Amino acid sequence: MVGFGIIGCADIAQKIVRTIAKTEGCSVVAVASRSIEKAEQFCASLDLPATSCTRYGSYADLLGDANVQVVYLPLPTALHLEWAPKVAAAGKHLLLEKPAGLTLQEVQEMVSACAANKVQFMDGVMWMHHVRAPKMREVVQSGELGKVTRVASSFHFCGGEEFDEDNIRVRKDCDPLGCIGDLGWYQIRAIIYLLQELPSSASAYVHKRSREGVPTSCSATLFFDSGKFATFDCGFDTNLRQELAVSGSAGTLACSDFVLCKSVDGSEFSVGSMVFQEGYGPKGHGLESTVEVRQGG
Amino acid sequence: MVGFGIIGCADIAQKIVRTIAKTEGCSVVAVASRSIEKAEQFCASLDLPATSCTRYGSYADLLGDANVQVVYLPLPTALHLEWAPKVAAAGKHLLLEKPAGLTLQEVQEMVSACAANKVQFMDGVMWMHHVRAPKMREVVQSGELGKVTRVASSFHFCGGEEFDEDNIRVRKDCDPLGCIGDLGWYQIRAIIYLLQELPSSASAYVHKRSREGVPTSCSATLFFDSGKFATFDCGFDTNLRQELAVSGSAGTLACSDFVLCKSVDGSEFSVGSMVFQEGYGPKGHGLESTVEVRQGG
Structure with missing residues (x-):
């Protein structure tokens, strides 16, 4: 135990x-x-x-x-x-x-x-331990999408007035990275995880800041030496969206709930008109991921 | 006549x-x-x-x-x-x-x-004369999406090897704006048309150029004095996609065929789980738009 x-x-x-x-x-x-x-x-x-x-x-x-x-x-x-x-x-x-x-x-x-x-x-990035994540990576790496050059992601939720005032994610002494740490973190991870490459440079615009100067709306671009690039935007000011699209010359992998599955009964992503679905077995495998913890040294 | x-x-x-x-x-x-x-x-x-x-x-x-x-x-x-x-x-x-x-x-x-x-x-921007366009603008302007602050768009097609070599859109003496003129033009128009505001500044990255130096892959951001912003990426190197999403605090309007309708039988866009559909009447109204031309002075 x-x-x-x-x-x-x-x-x-x-x-x-x-x-x-x-x-x-x-x-x-x-x-x-x-x-x-x-x-x-x-x-x-x-x-x-x-x-x-x-x-x-x-x-x-x-x-x-x-x-x-x-x-x-x-x-x-x-x-x-x-x-x-x-x-x-x-x-x-x-x-x-x-x-x-x-x-x-x-x-x-x-x-x-x-x-x-x-x-x-x-x-604490949970989605990567979901059964869907390695399947998505497999598709991206398989060549099925052709030459992959581009990832686009949008991840937002609308915090509302109270949130904007004093949620820890808009406070400088708590989470000074704001929406970049809270939402962009997932997007950057997804980009790196799926492309299996580290960006060589990055550029970001902060469109809005909290009273304390913490970013609350942002858009960014990651550049890769291979010529690939990824754009993402994140913020606390528009309704919940969690879009991820990886595009190649022959197809695009799209997922519109890459961090939080919209349904507890299953997860999916699509490539063109083809939808990949993952059910959950009787053991409740899926959303509850099994993590092996190394005991001691 | x-x-x-x-x-x-x-x-x-x-x-x-x-x-x-x-x-x-x-x-x-x-x-x-x-x-x-x-x-x-x-x-x-x-x-x-x-x-x-x-x-x-x-x-x-x-x-x-x-x-x-x-x-x-x-x-x-x-x-x-x-x-x-x-x-x-x-x-x-x-x-x-x-x-x-x-x-x-x-x-x-x-x-x-x-x-x-x-x-x-x-x-020659046809989609604006489609029956769907003013409906989309109506939704954006109605307040139904809450406070609208963000537009994201992706528009690409994969030209292929021959295209990359000598299509007029990659030739400096023909279409030196490359993918920005060919695809971004629609995106910029859609952004301005739906938001009914002109951007105060813009920023773009050209990720790839043709042999003659014409942009063939690009991502850009438009900034508005009202605090809104729009991101778009376009290129000739990934498969056909024409995504457009306008996000507000209460909802997102999404359209995945904003330039070319995927079906000749109808067009649609969605706000959350609600899908707006436009049929075409017996007169073939819709894709074939009626344009009034002023005769003479």
Whole structure:
């Protein structure tokens, strides 16, 4: 049994806790917030019994819990560099909410801390572990689309007035990358994952910023030495869309729910008029992905 | 009866001739090519009888034909500035294939020539005259999408090897704007038409050029003073796609055949899960649009 500890009671943590609960061999054994009351509330709302899940009013206390083998860290990005290395130093595997860090250097530092302590580093990009993702990559890499040169993606949701005012994703001290970290992160990952190449340069326009100067609407282009390019736009100001299109001389792979499947009953993507569908077996395989966690060194 | 003269036997002219033939009150009365043989061939392939349609081996000769009231000019863009004012000076209305000119100044000069000679100027952007276009604009302008801030468009086709070598659209002396003039022209028009605003600035990346240096793959962003923006990418190197999405806080209008309807039986666009459909009446209304040509001054 793999014991998960949750540090921080962000909304996204609720989804993860429910997923852990559904995953064979895993359970949430501890939850920490800055206040014990908040940890209690979080556990109560998710039916995590006090008998099997310890509540902590301090992040550090959770790190001392011997039952915790993996820490899921959904703290605001600006706090990752402080807490991720502490998780590693405590000998716990790390599941780090995305975006992993604010700079490449920050991420490298966290990855190094995990390596030095012989624990697993994983960032919270779920869709890549979905059964659909490698199928999509297979099609892109197969040559079926002809010569692939172009990826276009749009990923937005409409946050609304309250969100625009004080959601952590528009606050400089929390998630200063704004929509680029929150949405563009997925798009960049999808582009790199599907093309299997790293861009050589990038260009971005920030169209809108929050009161604190955090990007809330952006469009960007990634350039590849091979001549390929990818464009993506993301923002908190238009309705939910999650489009991804990979185009080649002979066809285009299109997926309009690449991050969050629109249906829990199945997922799909298309190439021209052909639709690829993935069902979910009786074991509930699919949305709940199985993650193997390396135990110890 | 409005008599059309065709100057230049480009592929696109075949489509226009067929459309004119189907349009009530219009007929093709003259065709000019640089050689009489080519004009003959063109007319034969389109069943234009010599009795009602005069063949000319010179563009200038056609301009002297009193039966011609409108000239359709599908010449390469680089030749527009030479021939469009000659058409106007001959007192003929002008239907000019797109892109109208290579610069704003060129276009202004041609429009002025038409105005001075009291003839109609019209560029060859057909989709705007389709019954669907004003419906789409109505939805965008209605507020139904919430606050509209973003347009994204992709328009490509795969030209193939032969095209890449010597199609007029990759030749500097013919269509030096390449894919920006051939495809981006539609996208820019759609963006301006639907948003009813002019961009204040623009930025573009040319990802690929033909041997002669003509853009064959491009991505661009248009910026509007209102805070809106539009991204589009176009090129001759990936398979046919003609996507257009206008996004607001409450919804997105999407159309995946905005230039060329995928079906001759109807056209559609969607807003969320709602699909707007336009049928074609028994009079063949729709794809064959009715154009009113102002006669004389």
